[in-house]
Amino acid sequence: MTAQECTAPHCEKHLAEGVYLCDDDLTKLKDALLDVRDTLAALGAVAIRSTAYGESVGGASAGDKPVMFDEVALTRGYELRELVNAWARYILEPLTAQWDRDTLAWMEECERIDALALTGGPAPPMPAEPLRPGPRDHRSPATVAEWVATMAATIRVSEWAGDMYDEIIPAVRQCLRGADRPVQRVFAGMCPTDIEGEVCGSPLYALQGKPYVTCRTCGEAYDVNGWRAAALAAAGIIEGTAAEISRALTDPTTGEALPAATIRKWAQRKQLIRCNGPEILQAVGSRQLVIPQKRYRISEVQELWLRMKASKYGNPALKNSPVGVSVVS
Numbered sequence: 001m002t003a004q005e006c007t008a009p010h011c012e013k014h015l016a017e018g019v020y021l022c023d024d025d026l027t028k029l030k031d032a033l034l035d036v037r038d039t040l041a042a043l044g045a046v047a048i049r050s051t052a053y054g055e056s057v058g059g060a061s062a063g064d065k066p067v068m069f070d071e072v073a074l075t076r077g078y079e080l081r082e083l084v085n086a087w088a089r090y091i092l093e094p095l096t097a098q099w100d101r102d103t104l105a106w107m108e109e110c111e112r113i114d115a116l117a118l119t120g121g122p123a124p125p126m127p128a129e130p131l132r133p134g135p136r137d138h139r140s141p142a143t144v145a146e147w148v149a150t151m152a153a154t155i156r157v158s159e160w161a162g163d164m165y166d167e168i169i170p171a172v173r174q175c176l177r178g179a180d181r182p183v184q185r186v187f188a189g190m191c192p193t194d195i196e197g198e199v200c201g202s203p204l205y206a207l208q209g210k211p212y213v214t215c216r217t218c219g220e221a222y223d224v225n226g227w228r229a230a231a232l233a234a235a236g237i238i239e240g241t242a243a244e245i246s247r248a249l250t251d252p253t254t255g256e257a258l259p260a261a262t263i264r265k266w267a268q269r270k271q272l273i274r275c276n277g278p279e280i281l282q283a284v285g286s287r288q289l290v291i292p293q294k295r296y297r298i299s300e301v302q303e304l305w306l307r308m309k310a311s312k313y314g315n316p317a318l319k320n321s322p323v324g325v326s327v328v329s
Helices: 023-034 036-047 071-118 141-150 152-156 161-178 224-234 242-249 260-268 298-311
Strands: 185-190 203-207 212-214 221-223 275-284 287-297
Touching (some): 023 036, 023 152, 036 071, 036 161, 071 161, 141 152, 152 161, 203 212, 242 287, 242 298, 260 287, 260 298
Antiparallel strands (some): 212 221, 275 287
């Protein structure tokens, strides 16, 4: 077998004959395609609000009118959608041609079986109808991109794989730069999908504000809120540092967060009972002291946070009462 180089730009890895994209670059391409949904969502959020690159506050005259959309974001989103659709059509063309041939053969076989049945002789069972290739929803660019990602095995052995890599990845990166803030992801659990008797187990990172996340390994959609509710219920008796609990209680859908500094402030005010964790070495001036790590019980922090939020709308006495003490209004 003759070795050849990967066709992705700046990659010189040697591959087997008939393979045009190395595993690393194929993974990058798949990740970029799976990012299209969140990327278009981020661009859409930018496009429908005032441009982020206008005049500074107080610098506009009375006659100036606000810009109600971001033309750059709209253009980049349109270009990315068209690029993804073009590559999908290119991949789909030979598959559709083969499907047409298979469908014609299937219809002829069905007619032959029907004719045998009319004669009263033994007839074989009807064959299954060939499945039409392509994405579930051709109108959704995100769904189209995710379907293209499932064609990684075909892409890898196609001569045009490097061209696709060189077009898709820069386009997705450019769209992300077009948003006025980076796409933020939060940890949303481990993928529970059963794959041939084994759990997928890949880490899931959801776009903040989205209730679902797609696993980049198996492609299954997963309910972020469902995992979070189960995880927090199971973690009720578990302890953690202020930073760890802050991350655990951050809501990936609404973006609501409890700052670690707030947890420490509650502990200073005796509203939380601190649990001494394992000892750690900490520098105090020129000395190194061994002190117990400051940890807190997740369930107690949750309870206090809920009561603090409730005090804004209901009984203000809830605000200063210690955890575990009921207050009757």
